[in-house]
Amino acid sequence: METLSENMKAALLSVLLLVVGCLIWELSIPAQKAVGELTEYELLTGGGQPKAGVPPPSQVLGKAWEQLSNPFYDAGPNDKGIGIQIGYSIYRVLTGYFLAALVAIPLGFLIGMSSIAYKALNPFIQVLRPISPLAWMPLALFVIQDSEASAIFVIFICSIWPMLINTAFGVAGVREDWVNVARTHELSALKTAFTVILPAAAPTIVTGMRISIGIAWLVIVAAEMLVGGTGIGYYVWNEWNNLDLTSVIFSILMIGVVGMLLDSMFGLLQRAVAYIE
Amino acid sequence: MAKSFLSIEQLTQRYPDGQGNEFTVFEDATFGIEKGEFVCILGHSGCGKSTIMNILAGLSEPTSGVVKMDGRHVSGPSLDRGVVFQNYSLLPWLSALKNVTFGVTARFPHWDKAKVIEHSTAFLAKVGLTGDAIHRKPSQLSGGMRQRVSIARAFANEPKLLLLDEPFGALDALTRGTIQEELIKVWSDTDQTVFMITHDIDEAILLADRILLMTNGPMAQVAENVEITIPRPRVRNDIVEHPNYYAIRNHLVHFLAQRSAELSGKSDGPNSPKTVCIDLTGEADTDDSEPPPLLRAVEV
Structure with a gap:
């Protein structure tokens, strides 16, 4: 037998695990009895009706095919394609996330460069950071009076902390030597920040951004379940209300796939800014 | 006096x-x-x-x-006084050439890009760095090559005074010898005023006018x-x-x-x-x- 590379072997094993897993899942779901085999009692109690149960993977696959072949259809408020729902979620996540980055990165720079700013802001950060982002939701809804903006605010507040802390940490940890190089070359404060401190702290900052986007994607599902209307979180909850478990399972998988894509984008960015000392 | x-x-x-x-x-x-002058300072x-x-x-x-x-x-600090640090202090995310152009653009902001690169390459060549090596990152260079880049960066800026802080402290004896010779060569080409810290007596005698x-x-x-x-x-x-x-x-x-x-x-x-x-x-x-x-x- 020809020798396969390690990656090939791992890929084969992954496919094997998937197939075996789906097979076990498929076989463990009891088939519905045909109407002819039902007793009179079962017929009277409605046993012949399609029963809500965990669907087999074949059904989920069928659903996925159906949904993904027309992801952007819009047939009213409660019947939109998966693409539209995910699009809404991504839009909210990215808006909240970039607003957070806009605040967190400059503020992190300030905290990292000045120990007075660090000491002054640290108590606030320590109190605000452990608050579950959803705990802000009632207050946000009351103050902002708009469910859409409230969801974005929740994303903003949950993704700000890892970015803020990592930026401050990265900036404070820039080696004295590199700052001295900037000083002996008479670089202005702004030029030093952009040409020396930013690239030096970039790996730490991007790590914080990567953690943040992960958290934001976790939180958006819960936030949309609360605010409703649109988005993948709303979709999951809506299908649960419809008792359409096939759609629920399908959308869970979609949440995972999108989360993975978002994370791997930041993985690429991380690799681009990495350096070896 | x-x-x-x-x-x-x-x-x-x-x-x-x-x-x-x-x-x-x-x-x-x-x-x-x-x-x-080339002056060394010796002490414990x-x-x-x-x-x-x-x-x-x-x-x-x-x-x-x-x-x-x-x-x-x-x-x-001023661009009139260039410094070569003991631990090279190269910016690890920039290539050797970029590390030198970093200094040259700070020193001569009105120069165009081609002139900056030409000037930087020339000084890297003076310390024996040519070809592919100048496009490598510091992490891909040996300790001796990194210190060469650092010396090239300092000399390329043509400061009025060049300060060397134990530049060869972290290098092995053989590499040190070669770079010392390169340092003399660059120094005699440029008429730099150099002030250097060392605790190597032989190095001081070889390089200095006064100790x-x-x-x-x-x-x-x-x-x-x-x-x-x-x-x-x-x-x-x-x-x-x-x-x-x-x-x-x-x-x-x-x-x-x-x-x-x-x-x-x-x-x-x-x-x-x-x-x-x-x-x-x-x-x-x-x-x-x-x-x-x-x-x-x-x-x-």
């Missing part, structure tokens, strides 16, 4: 010692460096060599005393100014044959091993170092049975 190109006047550095008292690293250091750890270097670079402020260059008071000797800290002083009376160009292999070589070397070893401790802490007000000039070339063919000639100490 005529004003030198660089004059260090009554430089004193004290730190609080943590118990409410003050700790004097060095006191009343006074010396001058002329344009185009803790005598404040690096502190003097940082003050000259403008990275720290002395407790008292002044540094004047070209008659002007030095304060804060400043510091007594031990605390309360260290610049005690002597030893002129290196060996003609240039100097080659590592040949200078050991020169009649002055061992006389100078013995004097330096003797100072560092014994007198640096004896003289330590004796402060007698503002003082210039004593100039010591050891030259045996005139007496080399006189009677060998004579006792070794006494050192001539000349007050400036």
